[in-house]
Amino acid sequence: MVAFTLASASALVRSHPLGRGLSVLGKVMKLGYEPDVVIYTTLANGFCIQGKLCEALSLVYQMVKEGYKPDVITFTTLVKGLCLEGRAFEAVSLVDQMLKMDCQPDIVTYGIVVNGICKSGDCVSALNLLMKMEESGIEADVIIYSMIIDCLCKVGHIDNALNLLGKMDNDGMVPDVVTYTSLLNGLCSFGRWNDVARLLREMVKRKITLDVVTFSGLIDALLKEGKFQEAKELYEDMIERGLVPDTITYTSLINGLCLQNRLDEAKQMFDFMISKGWFPDAVTFSSLINGYCKSNRVDDGMNLFYEMSQRGLVANSITYTILIQGLYQVDNLDAAQKLFLEMQYKGHHPNVVTYTIMLDGLCKNGKLDQALELYSKLEKSRIDLNIFVHTVMIHGLCRAGKVDEALQLFNRLLEKGVKPDVKTYTIMISGLCGKGLLYEVETLIRKMEEDGCCPNDHTYNALIRGRLKNGSTSIVVELIREMRSNGFSVDASTRGMIIDMVSDGRLGKRFMDLLS
Structure with missing residues (x-):
């Protein structure tokens, strides 16, 4: 009877609203049965799932007060709850408290807290946790290493990420495609193409196959660097390997074509992805709309905007902002202001x-x-x-x-x-x-x-033109010399002004020498 009742409470918490679980627990206690650690932990987990972390913490506190000792699963439940609410630093403190209570965190506990810390961008704390794991005799797995490497790459600590990859090798830990993808994306962001090529050779040597995510990341990075031909070759290599490009891949290619003002090809790629069963998302639409607007083809951009709505996609504030800018560029003031009002009406905050x-x-x-x-x-x-x-x-x-x-x-x-x-x-x-x-x-x-x-070249040119208008020719000579010593040169407007003034005799011919 006892085992059945406690099991019933546990099952209800997992499969039904939390209130029913608590109700059964109350009935159990009224019947004189004692709940155990499993019941308390299951209820705490239910609170965490529903975002009621305070209630979960109170329940565990009550559990300790009743004389029960939380186990690693109980603590891990709370650690997960804290991380889900973005309170990763409190989760780290809870792990420290576990150690003080002679409750050894396991790899699951560490994995959850490392993930939370990495999402906050605190690489130092993540590395400290890795050290604590080693001191406790717990061997980090490739998932934990990959999370920390990804965090290091995202905050720009690429060399530290590469060093951690080396440590994985020394410890006999084999990195997977996720590890390499994070590193490749980080290296691409900083234009370290030689290191990218080295890692790709290393992947081939280790027989680690690039997946769609890796290819898409590399293609996107190459396109942002203006390396369209290399990106195209990588895309073709991807197809040859039998990998199917996804929405992210196509969006990167469309954006790359737009950056090169190859808008008709971008639209062809847009239509091609649809024909292959991949439906554009808001980012895809915004990329093509942005391309059209930058080329003053705002009507084409607006047509895509309407197509978004027809496909059931909701334009975001970025899409609206792109179109508003485009409309102003073509002097369509009324349409820009109308779209600005629509944006707010639809619940998008400028x-x-x-x-x-x-x-x-x-x-x-x-x-x-x-x-x-x-x-x-x-x-x-x-x-x-x-x-x-x-x-x-x-x-x-x-x-x-x-x-x-x-x-x-x-x-x-x-x-x-x-x-x-x-x-x-x-x-x-x-x-x-x-x-x-x-x-x-x-x-x-x-x-x-x-x-x-x-000052930059615009500053110098503004000063030179201002001095020329006011007849301060001696200062102009000094400014031009200073400007050239700083690696700048006169712009078309300043050059034209000097030539006109030399032509009508307001400036001496020596000024022409300054332009050479």
Whole structure:
């Protein structure tokens, strides 16, 4: 009778709502039977599955209070619950507590907590856990090693990841395709193609077959580096091996073709993937829409947007933002604003990128008052505005001839502790030069130097044109020489200005020598 009742409680917790499990447990206790560690652990697991971690922890605390000793399964249940809620560091503390209570974590426990720590990007803690495992005589498996290697690669510690691969070899642990895929993706991200080739040879030597995920990662990396031919050859190699490209593979190829402005081929690839039974997802659609918009084929982009809806796919904020930018580029202000409103109506919250595009579009289309109104609302909101947003407004004010207002906004940024970048400084310098406010220009250049912000070619060209307009020819000579010593050269606009001024006698012919 006792065994049957306790088993019933356990089964109910696993297969029915948690409340019924607790109800049976209550009945069991009323009948005078004692629950055991298994029952408490099963109930705690039920709480964790339902996201009620506090109740799970309270139950285990009650269990200890009743004189029961949690076992490794109990602790592992709580560790998993903490990790599921993103509380990996508390899970690490719980593992330390296990050791103090003479309860040895097993490889399952360590695997769960290492996974949680790696997802948070804390490679140091993950490596410390690996060390603790070794000290406890528990041998990490290839899954744990792969998780840590993946974490190291994602935070840019590629050499440490390669060292850990070497440690696996020394310990007689054979890496699998997942391990190598993480390393290959990391190496590709940093353009270490020689190491990529070496690892691929190593995989062949070890008879580790590349899978679709590995191929897709490599193809994507090559395309982002502009190595389209190499990516195409890898795609063909993939087909020859009998591997079937998936949505991720096709999306990478479509994006790569769009980057090369080969939009018709990208659309052919899009149609081809559908013919092969792979349906484009929101990322695929957004990649092709982005390609169309960058080439000012916004109507084609909008048609794809409507097709998304017809296929039951929900456009995300990225898709909306791409289209809004495209519509502004082709001066379709009304459609851009309509889509912006639709985006919010559909429950997609505009992010700082969307707002930057909106402000830029309004400014460039002569709607400065609307831009200032939106900017004012954003300043009062909780959105963390970056320097790009402020720079767009400074540029908009300068373009409209409101340089004094632009300078006021620029100075307010300094008061708020927002650090302008070289683009912000250059726009402000250009605006001041256009108004002949050379004293303010000098003040701004000194501030730029104090901030450790180095001028770029745009800054120099803006200064040179400003000085030429105001007849400061001796300073122009110094600026051009300084500019060339820093590896920059005059742009087409500055060159044209100098040639015109030499032609009509406002500048001496020696200035032509400076252009050579």
